[in-house]
Amino acid sequence: MVIFGDYHTHTIYSGGRFNVKHATGTILENAMMAKQKGLKQIAITEHGFSHKLYGVKRKNIDKMRKEIEEAKKTTGIDILLGIEANIISSEGDIDLSEEDIKKLDFIIVGFHNFAKAKSIKEFFKFRLPNMLSLHRKKDIKRNTLALMKAMDKYPIDVVSHPGAHMALDFEMVGKHAIKTNTHLELNGKRICYTQDDVKKLVQMGVMFMANSDAHSAKRVGEVNNGINFMVKYDIPSSLVKNIEQFPHFKNCKR
Numbered sequence: 722m723v724i725f726g727d728y729h730t731h732t733i734y735s736g737g738r739f740n741v742k743h744a745t746g747t748i749l750e751n752a753m754m755a756k757q758k759g760l761k762q763i764a765i766t767e768h769g770f771s772h773k774l775y776g777v778k779r780k781n782i783d784k785m786r787k788e789i790e791e792a793k794k795t796t797g798i799d800i801l802l803g804i805e806a807n808i809i810s811s812e813g814d815i816d817l818s819e820e821d822i823k824k825l826d827f828i829i830v831g832f833h834n835f836a837k838a839k840s841i842k843e844f845f846k847f848r849l850p851n852m853l854s855l856h857r858k859k860d861i862k863r864n865t866l867a868l869m870k871a872m873d874k875y876p877i878d879v880v881s882h883p884g885a886h887m888a889l890d891f892e893m894v895g896k897h898a899i900k901t902n903t904h905l906e907l908n909g910k911r912i913c914y915t916q917d918d919v920k921k922l923v924q925m926g927v928m929f930m931a932n933s934d935a936h937s938a939k940r941v942g943e944v945n946n947g948i949n950f951m952v953k954y955d956i957p958s959s960l961v962k963n964i965e966q967f968p969h970f971k972n973c974k975r
């Protein structure tokens with residue numbers, strides 16, 4: 722089984738307002754490790770701007786692009802510039818502007834507890850119930866609709882760790898993921914689908930992607946969590962779009 726790329730890795734740029742050491746690798750170190758592990762492509766996906774503790778600073782995006790170009794030359798690895806954006810409202814808003822999106826090769830979206838809500842109203846309506854891990858029916862419905870609206874509004878390529886920090890109706894999410902050509906992640910640390918969910922998602926033909934979510938260079942390319950899950954629950958490798966193939970990204974000009 723050949724893994725073509727790892728499309729969810731963090732570097733020291735995920736440092737937030739206070740330069741917290743959330744991830745330790747540099748872009749070059751992540752790319753060097755990808756090369757060592759035989760990957761052909763890698764993506765740098767820092768936490769989105771509204772993540773108070775670990776978000777990348779908007780001003781660093783251009784700097785990162787330059788660093789990526791240099792690291793590509795040094796390692797020969799193809800490096801994409803993505804971001805792990807945050808859903809910040811029940812209306813499916815994410816923390817990226819149109820201008821931001823133009824600068825990126827692809828977009829991962831997830832929900833994170835420390836991402837600032839769009840407004841005070843949305844803090845109480847959306848962020849707080851998720852922070853408190855309330856899994857009431859109305860929370861699941863609200864989260865699911867928020868994610869579906871985000872998929873409609875933005876060119877989202879991958880949903881990171883679906884269900885983590887944000888309970889979802891996977892059947893509805895799966896149907897919408899197919900409609901909008903969005904991958905659901907098999908995250909390197911957290912996978913929340915039950916066996917029953919997987920059965921339904923596979924029957925629908927949902928596209929998956931097994932990523933590391935590495936926060937250090939040494940974890941780049943470690944997608945075993947996803948692969949083990951895939952084997953255990955009979956997900957055909959043809960549905961895992963970074964195995965034996967390059968995934969297609971909506972915003973990527975290459």
Ligand SMILES: [Zn+2]
Pocket residue numbers: 805831833881882
């Ligand atoms: Zn995440």
Ligand SMILES: [Zn+2]
Pocket residue numbers: 729731805881934
């Ligand atoms: Zn991440």
